[in-house]
Amino acid sequence: MDSARDPASESTADVERIMSLGPVRPKLDFPRTTFGGKSLRFQERWYSLFDWLEYSVEKDATFCFCCRIFGNQVGCSGTVFVKQGFRNWKKAVGNEGKLEKHSKSRMHQLSRERAICRKTYVPINAQLSAVAAEDLSRRQQEKKENREVAEVIFDVVRHIILQNEAFGGHDEKDSSLNQGKFLAEIKFLAKYHPPLQKWLDTYPGNVLWLSPDIQNEMIEILANHILDIIKMQVKESKYYSVECDEVTSHKHSYMSIVLRYVFNNIIYERMIGLKEVVSLTGKSLWGVLVQELGKLQIPLCNMVGKGFDGASNMSGKEKGMQQQLTDAGATLFLYFHCFAHCLNLVLEKCAETLQPVKDVFSTIGAIYKVMEGSPQRNAVYERKLELFSIKDGRTALRAFSDTRWTAKEDNLNATINTLPCSIDCHSRRA
Numbered sequence: 001m002d003s004a005r006d007p008a009s010e011s012t013a014d015v016e017r018i019m020s021l022g023p024v025r026p027k028l029d030f031p032r033t034t035f036g037g038k039s040l041r042f043q044e045r046w047y048s049l050f051d052w053l054e055y056s057v058e059k060d061a062t063f064c065f066c067c068r069i070f071g072n073q074v075g076c077s078g079t080v081f082v083k084q085g086f087r088n089w090k091k092a093v094g095n096e097g098k099l100e101k102h103s104k105s106r107m108h109q110l111s112r113e114r115a116i117c118r119k120t121y122v123p124i125n126a127q128l129s130a131v132a133a134e135d136l137s138r139r140q141q142e143k144k145e146n147r148e149v150a151e152v153i154f155d156v157v158r159h160i161i162l163q164n165e166a167f168g169g170h171d172e173k174d175s176s177l178n179q180g181k182f183l184a185e186i187k188f189l190a191k192y193h194p195p196l197q198k199w200l201d202t203y204p205g206n207v208l209w210l211s212p213d214i215q216n217e218m219i220e221i222l223a224n225h226i227l228d229i230i231k232m233q234v235k236e237s238k239y240y241s242v243e244c245d246e247v248t249s250h251k252h253s254y255m256s257i258v259l260r261y262v263f264n265n266i267i268y269e270r271m272i273g274l275k276e277v278v279s280l281t282g283k284s285l286w287g288v289l290v291q292e293l294g295k296l297q298i299p300l301c302n303m304v305g306k307g308f309d310g311a312s313n314m315s316g317k318e319k320g321m322q323q324q325l326t327d328a329g330a331t332l333f334l335y336f337h338c339f340a341h342c343l344n345l346v347l348e349k350c351a352e353t354l355q356p357v358k359d360v361f362s363t364i365g366a367i368y369k370v371m372e373g374s375p376q377r378n379a380v381y382e383r384k385l386e387l388f389s390i391k392d393g394r395t396a397l398r399a400f401s402d403t404r405w406t407a408k409e410d411n412l413n414a415t416i417n418t419l420p421c422s423i424d425c426h427s428r429r430a
């Protein structure tokens with residue numbers, strides 16, 4: 001490599017390149033020159049004595065690597081080791097040796113300092129990029145860990161939703177023995193998930209992502225994700241039906257909205273919301289429905305079916321919600337009074353007019369009231385179940401539901417199943 005370079009002719013413009021290559025130090029059978037009758041030549045061992053020393057084949061002379069590159073930067077006046085080259089071998093080494101003298105010269109010292117600095121110097125942009133790279137890597141690691149933790153918290157939220165359980169506890173303070181389902185699950189999982197445990201240990205309370213607000217936000221994100229899927233499927237299906245019903249709970253009225261559609265040859269019924277309504281008039285309910293469909297960008301013109309109950313605010317031909325929808329553009333529709341509601345009404349009316357049926361259910365209702373009305377009587381009932389070895393089928397007596405008449409079937413089944421036990425209980429009482 002050095003054969004291609006020569007300090008006598010090499011350009012020093014590209015400092016980076018020359019610094020990376022180092023001094024030119026060829027090893028060869030150096031030519032001899034006669035000095036005062038003595039035949040002398042450059043000695044290879046001098047390389048090890050002076051780390052800056054270079055040899056020029058062209059000039060059979062030595063140069064200084066440091067001064068050659070940095071001499072002009074430090075105000076170098078001497079040119080022997082820089083331009084002409086030193087080749088007086090007789091005076092090269094020894095106490096008064098020129099090589100040693102050059103080593104100690106002010107000019108050389110300054111050039112050497114520059115060379116050393118340059119060698120270990122990392123340009124400022126490289127230094128900054130190193131810091132930036134380190135910072136970026138740290139932030140990426142943090143981001144990765146945060147994502148892992150967020151996924152676990154989301155999973156806990158999803159799990160509790162699927163279990164249909166309450167998130168919070170009555171007392172969520174750290175001192176509480178039961179902080180509620182959500183916090184309990186997070187802390188339980190942390191025992192087996194080191195990043196989550198680290199997260200709980202490291203961060204102060206307000207950035208833990210565990211507050212009720214964050215829980216609600218996560219539930220909303222999941223709900224929106226599900227709505228996006230429903231929206232995509234309804235759009236793909238194009239035509240859909242809508243089913244609505246109102247319910248009152250804790251002095252507030254709500255309307256459930258269900259969409260029914262066929263996607264990939266499968267019938268889907270998907271609830272898109274349980275919305276609070278301030279008024280139960282047809283117009284008010286219509287407004288809420290149109291707003292919810294609008295949010296999903298589902299056009300009214302593709303609505304082909306409307307299933308509501310028979311109440312006038314729903315079914316009314318002038319002010320009912322079904323007519324309001326038609327007026328608003330849902331013209332393809334077929335309105336039908338929900339079949340389940342109809343069946344329920346028919347059964348109710350039939351039962352009211354048939355005395356034997358009325359008697360059966362009033363008796364069953366009375367049995368329930370007597371047996372469930374006191375813990376002592378219920379305990380007797382439980383013991384009789386064991387005595388008669390009634391273990392399978394329905395054994396628990398239930399309260400009647402007036403709005404879901406068909407649910408009375410459960411009571412009927414339970415009564416038939418436990419009949420010997422009930423008769424025994426009541427005959428003993430009598």
Ligand SMILES: [Zn+2]
Binds near residue numbers: 052065068081
């Ligand atoms: Zn020098």
